[in-house]
Amino acid sequence: TNEFIVSLSCPDRPGIVHAVSGALLSVGCNITESQQFESPETHNFFMRIAVATDRDIESVREALGPVREQFGMDLKLTAAGALLRTLIMVSKEAHALNDLLFSQRAGTLPVHVPIIVSNHLDLKPLADFHGIEFVHIPVTAATKVQAEAKLLELVAEHNIELVVLARYMQILSDDLCRALNGRAINIHHSFLPSFKGAKPYHQAHARGVKLIGATAHYVTADLDEGPIIDQEVIRVSHARTAEQFVAMGRDVEGRTLTRAVGWHAERRVMLDGHRTVVFS
Amino acid sequence: TNEFIVSLSCPDRPGIVHAVSGALLSVGCNITESQQFESPETHNFFMRIAVATDRDIESVREALGPVREQFGMDLKLTAAGALLRTLIMVSKEAHALNDLLFSQRAGTLPVHVPIIVSNHLDLKPLADFHGIEFVHIPVTAATKVQAEAKLLELVAEHNIELVVLARYMQILSDDLCRALNGRAINIHHSFLPSFKGAKPYHQAHARGVKLIGATAHYVTADLDEGPIIDQEVIRVSHARTAEQFVAMGRDVEGRTLTRAVGWHAERRVMLDGHRTVVFS
Amino acid sequence: TNEFIVSLSCPDRPGIVHAVSGALLSVGCNITESQQFESPETHNFFMRIAVATDRDIESVREALGPVREQFGMDLKLTAAGALLRTLIMVSKEAHALNDLLFSQRAGTLPVHVPIIVSNHLDLKPLADFHGIEFVHIPVTAATKVQAEAKLLELVAEHNIELVVLARYMQILSDDLCRALNGRAINIHHSFLPSFKGAKPYHQAHARGVKLIGATAHYVTADLDEGPIIDQEVIRVSHARTAEQFVAMGRDVEGRTLTRAVGWHAERRVMLDGHRTVVFS
Amino acid sequence: TNEFIVSLSCPDRPGIVHAVSGALLSVGCNITESQQFESPETHNFFMRIAVATDRDIESVREALGPVREQFGMDLKLTAAGALLRTLIMVSKEAHALNDLLFSQRAGTLPVHVPIIVSNHLDLKPLADFHGIEFVHIPVTAATKVQAEAKLLELVAEHNIELVVLARYMQILSDDLCRALNGRAINIHHSFLPSFKGAKPYHQAHARGVKLIGATAHYVTADLDEGPIIDQEVIRVSHARTAEQFVAMGRDVEGRTLTRAVGWHAERRVMLDGHRTVVFS
Structure with a gap:
């Protein structure tokens, strides 16, 4: 199993969590940890998700591509534990x-x-x-x-x-x-x-x-x-x-x-x- | 706008976040706060979500019904700020x-x-x-x-x-x-x-x-x-x-x-x- | 038994503790708690003493009088527990x-x-x-x-x-x-x-x-x-x-x-x- | 100037502070820090004093000797900062x-x-x-x-x-x-x-x-x-x-x-x- 960290931010609007979780599900990612925050002042949305999957990092990156584009996300994907x-x-x-x-x-x-x-x-x-x-x-x-x-x-x-x-x-x-x-x-x-x-x-x-x-x-x-x-x-x-x-x-x-x-x-x-x- | 709190637990398996966020999206809920935890010992999944929506509590309850059933959730839905x-x-x-x-x-x-x-x-x-x-x-x-x-x-x-x-x-x-x-x-x-x-x-x-x-x-x-x-x-x-x-x-x-x-x-x-x- | 609090400050110089403890001893005071501090910046000396004695507050005040004068002390004497x-x-x-x-x-x-x-x-x-x-x-x-x-x-x-x-x-x-x-x-x-x-x-x-x-x-x-x-x-x-x-x-x-x-x-x-x- | 630490304990009784401070004064010790405690359960008295003096450690030890004996003290005298x-x-x-x-x-x-x-x-x-x-x-x-x-x-x-x-x-x-x-x-x-x-x-x-x-x-x-x-x-x-x-x-x-x-x-x-x- 591979473990990855997704950290992202974008302007807030409905549907972000559903879109991200859907993309992750499509490449067999089980969400093991997740935190999010919607800033009431700046109306920015922030999320950090830890996932476990049998797929490699490129597959996950590819699956998240359309979501990243759709919501204009600043999104980082890294291997958990990377130094x-x-x-x-x-x-x-x-x-x-x-x-x-x-x-x-x-x-x-x-x-x-x-x-x-x-x-x-x-x-x-x-x-x-x-x-x-x-x-x-x-x-x-x-x-x-x-x-x-x-x-x-x-x-x-x-x-x-x-x-x-x-x-x-x-x-x-x-x-x-x-x-x-x-x-x-x-x-x-x-x-x-x-x-x-x-x-x-x-x-x-x-x-x-x-x-x-x-x-x-x-x-x-x-x-x-x-x-x-x-x-x-x-x-x-x-x-x-x-x-x-x-x-x-x-x-x-x-x-x-x-x-x-x-x-x-x-x-x-x-x-x-x-x-x-x-x-x- | 109405604000509700969803708190739920169930045995862990893939797709919970996507299913819950989909049900909430279907009744116009914007997720304003969310926390989750997967217990490595008991393999139980726990989630608490705060949402804002124009719909009433019954609509939200109804939308969550099938998800609750599908995953065998212990799920509570309450108005935010309820005493x-x-x-x-x-x-x-x-x-x-x-x-x-x-x-x-x-x-x-x-x-x-x-x-x-x-x-x-x-x-x-x-x-x-x-x-x-x-x-x-x-x-x-x-x-x-x-x-x-x-x-x-x-x-x-x-x-x-x-x-x-x-x-x-x-x-x-x-x-x-x-x-x-x-x-x-x-x-x-x-x-x-x-x-x-x-x-x-x-x-x-x-x-x-x-x-x-x-x-x-x-x-x-x-x-x-x-x-x-x-x-x-x-x-x-x-x-x-x-x-x-x-x-x-x-x-x-x-x-x-x-x-x-x-x-x-x-x-x-x-x-x-x-x-x-x-x-x- | 009466309990009193002595709190005092004065310019620092040798002999203060000895003089105060001597005066207190002369009216049967047992020191139950004591703290002191010599300020390295201002060269002021500060002391707080709790005592127990059979004598009354006037006797203690009288015994401390000469010491107070000798060292130019700002000295307060109160009954312990006074509101x-x-x-x-x-x-x-x-x-x-x-x-x-x-x-x-x-x-x-x-x-x-x-x-x-x-x-x-x-x-x-x-x-x-x-x-x-x-x-x-x-x-x-x-x-x-x-x-x-x-x-x-x-x-x-x-x-x-x-x-x-x-x-x-x-x-x-x-x-x-x-x-x-x-x-x-x-x-x-x-x-x-x-x-x-x-x-x-x-x-x-x-x-x-x-x-x-x-x-x-x-x-x-x-x-x-x-x-x-x-x-x-x-x-x-x-x-x-x-x-x-x-x-x-x-x-x-x-x-x-x-x-x-x-x-x-x-x-x-x-x-x-x-x-x-x-x-x- | 030499700095020393005196730490001592003995059964509590009146006059300890006066006796110790008198002995210290006799060898030119200025008390720079002092803390004491009288245990209400065991009726033991504890004291730690930091002093500064021109005299050497042997002179201080000698001055404290009679007090130590009189009150049956467990007394340690060390140079401040000793390793x-x-x-x-x-x-x-x-x-x-x-x-x-x-x-x-x-x-x-x-x-x-x-x-x-x-x-x-x-x-x-x-x-x-x-x-x-x-x-x-x-x-x-x-x-x-x-x-x-x-x-x-x-x-x-x-x-x-x-x-x-x-x-x-x-x-x-x-x-x-x-x-x-x-x-x-x-x-x-x-x-x-x-x-x-x-x-x-x-x-x-x-x-x-x-x-x-x-x-x-x-x-x-x-x-x-x-x-x-x-x-x-x-x-x-x-x-x-x-x-x-x-x-x-x-x-x-x-x-x-x-x-x-x-x-x-x-x-x-x-x-x-x-x-x-x-x-x-």
């Missing part, structure tokens, strides 16, 4: 990278990471341990354009489907953001929209909040304003310093990012304007 | 009752409570404030049989669809449990299966646990073993006494029970053997 | 008021509420049920000055120690904020500093956040910027509307406010500049 | 070990791990990456006695202060449990006391619970009954299989164990009969 080709960008902090690589190694994060890119050399040993190529691309004001060009070359060369900024401490240019639109995920170390910009834990400490957190979001040219995929917070007390906030937050950042990447890799996240639909 | 007729049983503690009545009054819990039954008189003022009939049925070893008979009379007389035990401190007889099977919900003041039976907070304190909680479950003859609908815990420290556990737990009990009753009333809970499917 | 005289202000929404009154009635919130003030009549029945005087003070642009003067009269007349804004939908004047400085608590329906101002749940929905929440804070003239006492969040999905955020948030608002009021009443909250120390 | 010498035992699963080693490397877990012991070879590469000696001690029914003797030799040889069972899948003998009493911590993959024994996630799945979790506890001869240090749970739905529970639980196990080990290493955990006092 998403992912490039990870880091600077000096190891925790988010460690979380991603450990989860991928343990088999709980369906990504394949052929390459790690960093503007520093600190995390090369961790990449080596996991047997992943580590490319050092230093970034200065003078070399930023070339550095980003080099990154896009690597993305093309390795057929990268997702770029993950795992505490990468450089701001991407607008051009790069646009080039990676919808396929780059960042972790911000606050519960956005609070504490945008630099040193969010220190901002949080100064404000005296009782919860700190992290936000995984798609990268857009509008800094810290990209569509939010997931957020998590933890409780802090007055007795903790800003430095302790930083240390406590690492764990939250790592798991929030890893969860968001996993949902994206499993085709559970779709864009609805500036917001995300997450079939978790 | 479930609910009888609440209490003893002396007010918190769970207060949570239920307040939520119902605020319009966030879709139940109608025509009657409250208690083996004590303490909570009559709260029932009076909400304008709900309060029936005092004292229970002793000698009168238990009559008391339960009286309760079943009230259930029949008021067309009760759900009985909620909101910290009702009497154990129901096996016969009564069977009579109310699948339509009685209890709140137990521990995270079952830990600390069954009496004084669970004191048991928890003696064991030195760091989390205490509550469990909302369907009532079965097997005490504290009924299918679990929802659970919640809170963190406690060594500095809290068993009495403080009791006080801290009240809030958790109230909202866990209210949430479980709400899900049941919205047809989001279905039984899969000894477990529940919850389309929350 | 804080609290005035609650509301508008039309009942949930926060209901939570406060229910907790106070159940004995878990150590406040006495002699009076409820509202700019609307909607919640009078709830006040009546709890046997609490309800004063209707309508507020218009024209009458705002008199309305606030009337409020301060009531505060004085009833020896009010704390004013709680339980979803009171009028902005207090700067003068009133100053008059109530450190003894007025508000509940804001977002996890501040996100979504200040009006309709925070709608702002949160538009931004696509995955967590919504509430913040209990001291009232200051700087709107939504007062020192935070407590915050709490809950998880929301894309499938919830802004209106559902509002409904889901009520529960969080009520319990966050009630918890903050309880901590304040038990002398567990102290101001450290713009932040709070909370000995929870 | 606890810790031996980790593992079998085949990497997640808990990875969490511990990563936190220790990042400087957030104050332990020094000179040696890792395993009954399998699977995790040797991870130990090698961190530059930690890995000792393979296979265990069979026939060799169990020698294996445990070898372990105790290693504990003695390396001056081990704490043994951590990071998903070590062998049951320790009663003798070994006694030998390591109060200095061995295990992670159990359920929210004890639910689901003791083998395959707890499968037990949890079969019971249909809505929360799964992990428990870090001291090892005692009474299996899964040792004093609990910390617990944590996560929410699961009907749609998750027992295998998915296992995968989801790993993250919880790792961080619950790491947190418990950290608290122990910072002298924040003390035994109060069968329960723990945790000054977190």
Whole structure:
């Protein structure tokens, strides 16, 4: 038996579910999981379906073709469990990278990471341990354009489907953001929209909040304003310093990012304007 | 436009979604929300669908008739937002009752409570404030049989669809449990299966646990073993006494029970053997 | 045996604990609970001590006098379990008021509420049920000055120690904020500093956040910027509307406010500049 | 300036705080953090104090000597930030070990791990990456006695202060449990006391619970009954299989164990009969 994931979106109108389920039935697909959402604001329809069938992926793709056309769908069909080709960008902090690589190694994060890119050399040993190529691309004001060009070359060369900024401490240019639109995920170390910009834990400490957190979001040219995929917070007390906030937050950042990447890799996240639909 | 909820379960086999969506399409139903689950252990299929249509409930029921028959479905069709007729049983503690009545009054819990039954008189003022009939049925070893008979009379007389035990401190007889099977919900003041039976907070304190909680479950003859609908815990420290556990737990009990009753009333809970499917 | 609470703050320097514990020992006080904090930013010292003794409150006060003077302490001595005289202000929404009154009635919130003030009549029945005087003070642009003067009269007349804004939908004047400085608590329906101002749940929905929440804070003239006492969040999905955020948030608002009021009443909250120390 | 941690327990009686703070003051100690607890059941008194002073550890020890004697205290004095010498035992699963080693490397877990012991070879590469000696001690029914003797030799040889069972899948003998009493911590993959024994996630799945979790506890001869240090749970739905529970639980196990080990290493955990006092 083969298992496939169908994820689709289109303008809402009657008959979508019936048409899709009919096409799937015609190639012997049993629906094992299905979630859908109709956005009351944008009137877009979103659906994710897991199916099992004896037929191959081409047969299923062919069967869905007319439906896709009829409803003007953005439709993706993938093999369940397929590993998403992912490039990870880091600077000096190891925790988010460690979380991603450990989860991928343990088999709980369906990504394949052929390459790690960093503007520093600190995390090369961790990449080596996991047997992943580590490319050092230093970034200065003078070399930023070339550095980003080099990154896009690597993305093309390795057929990268997702770029993950795992505490990468450089701001991407607008051009790069646009080039990676919808396929780059960042972790911000606050519960956005609070504490945008630099040193969010220190901002949080100064404000005296009782919860700190992290936000995984798609990268857009509008800094810290990209569509939010997931957020998590933890409780802090007055007795903790800003430095302790930083240390406590690492764990939250790592798991929030890893969860968001996993949902994206499993085709559970779709864009609805500036917001995300997450079939978790 | 009318909005309806279809909730159904049946043995799994291909074609269910297509058949159901076809029947719904034939009476102009647009699917606005849908969730489904195929149990890998029992091979049962569960589905909950919200639809909007210009047609009336009888037309929809008729359209679904052949599908129901073909797949041997247990299928319920109700108007969205319909209030479930609910009888609440209490003893002396007010918190769970207060949570239920307040939520119902605020319009966030879709139940109608025509009657409250208690083996004590303490909570009559709260029932009076909400304008709900309060029936005092004292229970002793000698009168238990009559008391339960009286309760079943009230259930029949008021067309009760759900009985909620909101910290009702009497154990129901096996016969009564069977009579109310699948339509009685209890709140137990521990995270079952830990600390069954009496004084669970004191048991928890003696064991030195760091989390205490509550469990909302369907009532079965097997005490504290009924299918679990929802659970919640809170963190406690060594500095809290068993009495403080009791006080801290009240809030958790109230909202866990209210949430479980709400899900049941919205047809989001279905039984899969000894477990529940919850389309929350 | 009498039980007392000592809460104090002063500039930090060596010997405070020894001096305080010595004074307490001299009047037979056994320390049953103690928490302290030295703020690394402000170099203020904070301490809360629970003691048991056969002596009366005047003896303890007298014993602490010299220590208070020596260290320039802001020191409060109260009987443990004393009920804080609290005035609650509301508008039309009942949930926060209901939570406060229910907790106070159940004995878990150590406040006495002699009076409820509202700019609307909607919640009078709830006040009546709890046997609490309800004063209707309508507020218009024209009458705002008199309305606030009337409020301060009531505060004085009833020896009010704390004013709680339980979803009171009028902005207090700067003068009133100053008059109530450190003894007025508000509940804001977002996890501040996100979504200040009006309709925070709608702002949160538009931004696509995955967590919504509430913040209990001291009232200051700087709107939504007062020192935070407590915050709490809950998880929301894309499938919830802004209106559902509002409904889901009520529960969080009520319990966050009630918890903050309880901590304040038990002398567990102290101001450290713009932040709070909370000995929870 | 030197910083020290004093952790102590003794039978409760008046004057302890005054005596301890006096002794500390006599050697120029400023108290920067202090927590205490008087157990109402056992009438034991527990205290943890952080101090800063120009004097050395021997001077402080000497000053505390008479107080220790007078009150019959169990008193430990350590340098703040001292690394606890810790031996980790593992079998085949990497997640808990990875969490511990990563936190220790990042400087957030104050332990020094000179040696890792395993009954399998699977995790040797991870130990090698961190530059930690890995000792393979296979265990069979026939060799169990020698294996445990070898372990105790290693504990003695390396001056081990704490043994951590990071998903070590062998049951320790009663003798070994006694030998390591109060200095061995295990992670159990359920929210004890639910689901003791083998395959707890499968037990949890079969019971249909809505929360799964992990428990870090001291090892005692009474299996899964040792004093609990910390617990944590996560929410699961009907749609998750027992295998998915296992995968989801790993993250919880790792961080619950790491947190418990950290608290122990910072002298924040003390035994109060069968329960723990945790000054977190």
